Amino acid sequence: MPWCPTCKTEYGEGTEACPKCGAALTGLPPEQMACLMSLPEEQASGLLAYYEYLGYSCCAVSRNAESGLFDVLVPAGLKDVLSGHAASYLEENPEISRADTQDARELLRPSGSAYIEKSKQLEDIRSTAFAFLVVGLIGLAAVALVIAGILPFPFTGSGKALTLAVMGALFIIFTAVGISNTQKINGLKKEAEAEQAKTRDAVEQFLAAHTASSVDEGLALTGTLEQDYYLRIEKIRSLLGAQGSESPAYEDYLLEQIYAGLYEQAE
Numbered sequence: 662m663p664w665c666p667t668c669k670t671e672y673g674e675g676t677e678a679c680p681k682c683g684a685a686l687t688g689l690p691p692e693q694m695a696c697l698m699s700l701p702e703e704q705a706s707g708l709l710a711y712y713e714y715l716g717y718s719c720c721a722v723s724r725n726a727e728s729g730l731f732d733v734l735v736p737a738g739l740k741d742v743l744s745g746h747a748a749s750y751l752e753e754n755p756e757i758s759r760a761d762t763q764d765a766r767e768l769l770r771p772s773g774s775a776y777i778e779k780s781k782q783l784e785d786i787r788s789t790a791f792a793f794l795v796v797g798l799i800g801l802a803a804v805a806l807v808i809a810g811i812l813p814f815p816f817t818g819s820g821k822a823l824t825l826a827v828m829g830a831l832f833i834i835f836t837a838v839g840i841s842n843t844q845k846i847n848g849l850k851k852e853a854e855a856e857q858a859k860t861r862d863a864v865e866q867f868l869a870a871h872t873a874s875s876v877d878e879g880l881a882l883t884g885t886l887e888q889d890y891y892l893r894i895e896k897i898r899s900l901l902g903a904q905g906s907e908s909p910a911y912e913d914y915l916l917e918q919i920y921a922g923l924y925e926q927a928e
């Protein structure tokens with residue numbers, strides 16, 4: 662039965678807020694709750710929201726009439742665990758508050774998958790190719806100008822010939838690397854386009870066959886974003902079936918794209 666943490670009164674099942682003071686009720690009687698810390702209102706409710714995201718839904722905040730601060734009440738048995746979470750929450754995420762659910766979810770989402778999109782690889786190769794070509798061609802031009810007698814050179818005779826030969830060879834290598842990367846660009850460009858089309862088609866196909874609610878059907882969702890994220894990703898993986906994906910990294914990338922399509926546009 663729900664209790665008001667402030668008035669220490671028990672209410673009937675289904676009551677969500679205390680009729681006397683308006684506080685959110687908790688499932689545990691006051692004697693089983695322990696005060697973890699007292700905080701200003703915004704931080705206290707932010708911490709409470711954080712606990713809810715972690716799956717601890719039985720915590721409460723109660724205004725302390727003496728201090729004017731807000732007591733964060735937690736089940737006594739979880740006090741140690743939750744004080745550990747509180748320390749890291751207050752240090753690292755002072756920006757999370759009840760209003761920032763979007764941000765909180767971004768923080769809980771595993772950071773980007775290891776997969777590098779082909780279009781990103783293309784950018785890297787393009788800038789490498791350009792750098793090598795520029796250095797190689799400017800160097801060759803300088804060597805040519807020295808040979809033509811237009812640019813001055815500190816050495817004469819065999820020293821000059823040897824130095825120019827070595828420098829010329831070096832700049833030829835630079836130019837060759839630049840050219841070979843430029844050639845790779847065309848191939849990679851086609852691959853990048855093919856990959857984008859393939860991803861787009863796969864996401865569209867999935868979204869045509871499934872919706873967020875059909876994916877959620879039969880899942881034991883916990884209301885904890887992190888856990889639900891994994892449950893949903895695994896469900897999507899099994900619904901996708903054996904598509905014969907060539908790389909696990911690409912598969913994870915595709916799953917994230919589908920997840921985003923299912924759960925992020927609806928908001």
Ligand SMILES: [Zn+2]
Pocket residue numbers: 665666667668669679680681682683684
């Ligand atoms: Zn109350």
